[in-house]
Amino acid sequence: MLHNEITVYRFEDKTFEVSCIDADNAPIDFSSGFDNIGIFVYNADRSTLAKYSRKITAGWKSIDTSNQATGKLSFIIDSDTLKLAPLGKKFIEVIIRKTSAIVSDSKYDSITSQYLFTLKQSISSITVIP
Amino acid sequence: MSTTNTTVIAITLKFEYALPSTVGVPFSGIIDDPDQNTTTLIDSL
Numbered sequence A: 001m002l003h004n005e006i007t008v009y010r011f012e013d014k015t016f017e018v019s020c021i022d023a024d025n026a027p028i029d030f031s032s033g034f035d036n037i038g039i040f041v042y043n044a045d046r047s048t049l050a051k052y053s054r055k056i057t058a059g060w061k062s063i064d065t066s067n068q069a070t071g072k073l074s075f076i077i078d079s080d081t082l083k084l085a086p087l088g089k090k091f092i093e094v095i096i097r098k099t100s101a102i103v104s105d106s107k108y109d110s111i112t113s114q115y116l117f118t119l120k121q122s123i124s125s126i127t128v129i130p
Numbered sequence B: 001m002s003t004t005n006t007t008v009i010a011i012t013l014k015f016e017y018a019l020p021s022t023v024g025v026p027f028s029g030i031i032d033d034p035d036q037n038t039t040t041l042i043d044s045l
Helices: B038-043
Strands: A007-009 A014-021 A034-043 A048-053 A072-077 A088-098 A110-120 B008-014
Touching: A014 A088, A034 A072, A048 A072, A088 B008, A110 B008
Parallel strands: A007 A110, A014 B008
Antiparallel strands: A014 A072, A034 A048, A034 A088, A088 A110
């Protein structure tokens, strides 16, 4: 499957909305039954560009869960993050952990991943608009 | 920092396996497209 390329330029702030669906293509209701959700945006060399958590935790950015009951999770990649990021393709990985997990070392219950966007440099992006 | 771009980039992310209703074993799903797993995707760049 080929994804259409999504371009994001350096120094942009972008909001992403991820619609999570299950194997039956039904939206996943995150409003109950889930201990935490983690979103990772990573570079082609697998280094992490930004990471997000539904729980407010030091070192993690927040996930907007306003529409989590319909499986929609939103997060922002800000210009401070993108201005130093390597150019090229970025990927997203989402991990979820259910509250019913009974195995102590269960870091997550399910995980999925895919291409997210391509970061590009523009000629004018370092210019301050008067 | 500039203000957040109002354009929202929307994507759909599919969890391949049905989520377990009761969890007894750590559960690891796989990527939505078998032909585009993470390793293949990254290594092919």
